[in-house]
Amino acid sequence: MLVQKKVIVLGGGESGVGAAILARNKGFDVFLSDRSQLHQKYSDILTRENIPFEQGIHSEARIFDADLVIKSPGIPDTVPLIRALKEKEIPVISEIEFASGYTDAKIIAITGSNGKTTTTLLAYHLLKNAGLHVGLAGNIGDSFAWQVAEKDYEYYVLEISSFQLDNIIHFRPHMAVLLNITPDHLDRYDYNFQNYIDSKFNIIRNQTAEDHFIYFQDSEVIRKEIEKRNIPSSMLAVSLESETEQGAYFFNRKLISNVSGKSFEEDFAELPVKGPHNAVNALAAITIAQLCGLNPVAIREGLLSFRNAPHRLEEVETIHEVTYINDSKATNVDSVFYALGSFEQPVILIAGGVDKGNDYSQIEELVRNKVKGLIILSKDFEKLRDYFTGIVAHIYTTQDVQNAVNKAQEWSVPGDVVLLSPACASFDLFQNYEDRGNKFKAAVRNLVHS
Known part of the structure; x- marks a missing residue:
């Protein structure tokens, strides 16, 4: 008799509920546990989907009986429950790690201390506007796992936080974007900046020579870290200060990109987003669009029709x-x-x-x-x-x-x-x-x- 693998999902927000739905759809024995009270929306969904859950408590005996734990990014690795799971050698992974194992879509993952939301939204808009079958997920939009359970996209554009990258094993984006690394969330990293840097660089941990790594060349932190690492993926630099052979740069108030023998140029003043940080975001998104095969007309149309999300300038x-x-x-x-x-x-x-x-x-x-x-x-x-x-x-x-x-x-x-x-x-x-x-x-x- 085949015994169902027991999966515990910790955290009943968007990512946790999505992970529970995907796990249930893949035939796992699923239980969701949240130490706080669930939002009514999510408790209703779990009830409708016949997924058992608890709220306001963690039943440790049941959790420690798991074969696999999928953890909300909001739960630090340092809390006693997570430490106990690791001591018992029960795998603890993130939603993006779990969901990525059940899709053949090309994954475009974007991280950075700042700018990742705008870059993710812009890249998604460029691809969608050009007619590609693309999903938006990660730290923004609907749960990645939930979409993998119910959709069949060719591409996913994911905004990825360091917290999500802390609990990956095999997660491998076809395109990884690293916009910048500045001190942030150091309370989660023992106030050690290098720990935070290492977390961000997890985004390329599993990449191969078939994949692409787009990075902000002007960041001294990123440059120094690249020098220390053997990176197999194809590297494309983005810069505001100097011309790049493969990648994109800003010169004479123009966004200029050269990728795989294809060039693109656009006056930055024409774009609806402003400021040097958004020039970096746009250069990264243009590079993604070129790697996905978009032609200059489609890229230009997407750039000019983009509207940023609320609460960002x-x-x-x-x-x-x-x-x-x-x-x-x-x-x-x-x-x-x-x-x-x-x-x-x-x-x-x-x-x-x-x-x-x-x-x-x-x-x-x-x-x-x-x-x-x-x-x-x-x-x-x-x-x-x-x-x-x-x-x-x-x-x-x-x-x-x-x-x-x-x-x-x-x-x-x-x-x-x-x-x-x-x-x-x-x-x-x-x-x-x-x-x-x-x-x-x-x-x-x-x-x-x-």
Whole structure:
């Protein structure tokens, strides 16, 4: 008698429920466990799909009886339950690892400390707009595993976080993109930057000579790491500083790409995304499109019709010639560096939240030269306030987003930019960065109607 393999899914969010559905569809004995209460949407889905689950508790005896554990990326490897599973030599993998074993689609995986969402959305848009049968998943959109269970795409464009890459074994993207590596989430990596670097480089761990590795050449961290490694995949560089033989670069305000003997050129000013960081994102996406065989007309049409996701340098309103920008997705200092670099106008910066061991020296010069006022929207404001006292002429602290926006309006004059770019996580005052961004937008629109 064939015994069903026991699969435990830890975490009942989008990735966990998707993994449970795929595991059930592949004939496994599946059980989902979440220490918190499930969102009603997901408990309803599990009930409908006849997948047993528990919430508010981890039944360790049942979990330790598993043959395989699929873990939510939000659960650190350091928690006692995961350590105990590893001591018992029960494999613990991520959803992307599990799902990738059940699809023959070409996988395009994109990671980086910043820019991966925009690059993923842009690459997906270019391919979809050109008529390719492509799915969007990973750290964005619907669960990768769920789509593998129910769809039959030729391509997947995946936004991949370091947390997802920590628990891979065989995951092998046909195209891997590494945009940048700057200190982030160090609390998950024993405050050791090299551990975080190694996690990001897991994206090419299983690549072969048949695969492609697209990387940002101007990053000193990435360059040094490449020199230390024997990388078998075909390497394509992206650069804002120098011409690349194979890959893409920025020259004379143009995006120029040369891949496999095919060239492409486009004026960056024509694109709907702005700023040097988005030039890097666009160059990476163009390289992906060329590797997928898109012609220049299709690439150009896709670039010009792209619209970025909310909360990423999203223009909310212009009120009395002052532009209000929602960049709530900027949850680390590097993101704020790119955001400030996108504007020539004087900036009133709204920042703050849960500090993740931030080093504000990275943005000190930009803040000194561009920021006329700093509004700290946070319960813990001391670190930001103390660092920028003497650097910014005006600093104000608050825990109320409407109060923050009102103060920004009071300080602003025509031609200014009010920029929400927090450099911090959102959990002190908001549910998540989307909630923070939505409440900022609502507060700005209250100005219009007041």
